[in-house]
Amino acid sequence: MLLKELSEAVGVSGHEGAVREVILHAIKARVDEHHVDALGNLIALKKGYGGQRRKVMIAAHMDEVGLMIVRIEKEGSLRFRPVGGIDERVLLAKKVLIGDKKVPGVIGSKPVHLLEPRQRQQVIRVEDMSIDIGASNQEDAANLVKVGDYASFDVAYRVLGGELQAVTGKAFDDRAGCAVLVELLKNTYPFDLYAVFTVEEEVGLRGAKVAAYSVAPDVGFALEGTICDDMPKQKDASPTTVVGKGPAITIMDRSIIADKRLVDLLVTAAEEKRIPYQFKQPGIGGTDAGAMHLSREGVPSVVVAVPARYIHSPVCLLSLKDLRNTVGLMNQALARLDAVDLSR
Amino acid sequence: MKELIAELTETWGPSGNEDAVRKVIEKSITGHADEVRVDALGNLIVLKKGNVKKGVDKRRIMLAAHMDEIGVIVSHVDEKGFLRFSAIGGVFPPTLLGSRVQFGDGKIGVIGRERVVKPDEAPRMDKMFIDVGSPDKGHVGRRVGDAACFTRPFVDLGQRLVAKAFDDRIGCAVLVQTLLGLKTTPHDVYFVFTTQEEVGVRGATTSAFGVEPEIAVAVDVTLTGDTPEAPTMAVALGAGPAIKVKDRGMLAHVGVKNWMVSTAERLKLPYQFEVLDAGSTDGMAIQTSRAGVATGVLSIPTRYVHSPSEMVDYDDVRHSVELLLGMLSSPVSL
DSSP states (O other): HHHHHHHHHBTTTTTOHHHHHHHHHHHHHGEEEEEOOOOOEEEEEOOOOSSSSEEEEEEEEEOOOOOEEEEOOOOOOOOEEEOOOOOGGGGTTTTEETTTTTTTEEEEOGGGGGOOOHHTTTTOOOOGEEEEOOOSSHHHHHOOOOOTOOOEEEOOOOOSSSSEEEESSSSSSHHHHHHHHHHHSSSSOSEEEEEEEEEEEEEHHHHHHHHHHHHOOOEEEEEEEEEESSSSSSSSSOOSSTSSOOEEOOSSSOOOOOOHHHHHHHHHHHHHHHOOOOOOOOOOOOOHHHHHHTTOOOOOOOEEEEEETTTTTTTTTEEHHHHHHHHHHHHHHHHHHHGGOOOO | OOOHHHHHHHSBTTTOOOHHHHHHHHHTTTTTEEEEEEETTTTTEEEOOOOOOOOOOOOOEEEEEEEOOOEEEEEEEETSSOOEEEEEEEOOOOGGOOEOOOOOTTEEEEEEEOOOTTTTTTGGGGGGEEEEOOOSSOOOOOTTEEEEEEEEEEEEEESSSETHHHHHHHHHHHHHHHHHOOOSSSSSEOOOOEEEEEETHHHHHHHHHHHOOOOOEEEEEEESOOOTTOOSSOOOOSSSOEEEEEEEEEEEEEEHHHHHHHHHHHTTTOEEEOSSSSSSHHHHHHHHHHTEEEEEEEEEEEESSTTSSSEEEEHHHHHHHHHHHHTTOOOOOO
């Protein structure tokens, strides 16, 4: 699948062009029409066969969390702010790439030798961090980067050993969803499939909002790389999702209460075809489906996600088995979708 | 009207699960509507058409009351068969202790709590669980995603009524009673019973887009300042329907507010003004739908909102119906 290329492409919210190029190249020959809207969403139509045709929108977001340069200091170091939700504790000593020219840099940190005991207990605020690009002064730095440039984590995709068939890389949220959606376009469907690769999900579901308005779908699916916290716990409490246990189906998160008929469709398809699946723990996170289901007069919608550990950090981990099972589950569900009565 | 109120409040309907409430409402309005439809999010949209009257402008008016109530949702079934849960909407953890919750199939669970380490610490939801009385995990009969809500019978104290989910079944009851009492109107009036208000005014968002009203009034509950050591708020039970001026999500349209005030004064009905520091209503979503809608809110003063025992004054309820009937039977000029 396309995951390696997608993961290594840079696409911080608002700056998704490189990711869009990778996707467009992969899907061009598989769709009937495609266009890029005013916000940068890539909207591709694969026409269905059959008479009365529903419009089905499947969304995966192209953007990733990252950083933006906000000031160049006299000494040549760069101040920055997060774009999207990032835990400050994952930032220190990470390699980054800045701007379209991919200027390399590193987020500076104080060596352990110099830290007083009290400082080791403290979280360094992002306002107090800076990126070092090896510039000798402000002017030198300004030749390489500009205020407003985006920065992303500099991380190569890697295949791990072990039975999970795990891979690591950046931005699996939501390049995993993009990879699944690209894969789904290999098939034909009885309905009109609008594959929508959205922008600016991480800063407030902005791309999905306008794309859903223009597509005006009858049904919506969001494909995600979702939160996973399956590390050992002190008590028998719930993990959000577990890597290796199959695609995660959302019942309720902060942005949507999923349409029950679509949840049932996914569960039935999974059980009939013996595809492993899990429910994502309710009440956590939000996705493009949140914007999609509230579009116009409302759109029955649901979310299917590939569990990914350590998302919104420089390196995520997912299981290729889960990724393949997500494609399999979506294929099975879409094949049964026409039989689902969505009237009230 | 008390029978309808009792039935509506005792019906099960956490956000996203409003089907049973919708059925009760559909049954109660049979024969009184010109059109009835349900949209993709489950909103019940009921149209009462206006009679054309010479010299009177026919307006397109939307009334909204939400069918859903707050609740909980199963997030994990542990090895011993206890259920961990998250909130649906604004659940205040202390109200859960000692409460019973009911699932969609009618089964009951009780809320338990982990060992209290610090007695002064406020109870937290992640340290509570639901016990459905199962001897082990194999007999729980529940899965992640099952929703539940408070279960508590309606109580008629005479002047005052107590029930779960007055927020906003009392609004639903007021809308139903208004529809039944509205013999003729010069306006096209859409009675909209919305879904998913408690999780972010979602049903109102899509139904307002579909109805495309010129004028809207949301009917919902509001808090009061009339109990011992209550937060300062000039709203009291029994002092009449509350006409909203402002809350966290909206400023009421002055023309709609004045329409309510002048109608109340004409009919000699008591009323009070409401400024609410916390929370909002469907009015917030309707107001900014499409190119904008002149929107106000009629609030029923309610004590102990979001607890299993909310309290309203029956006169406030009756006066709310009378106020709406007065507003809808006459020409409107904002």
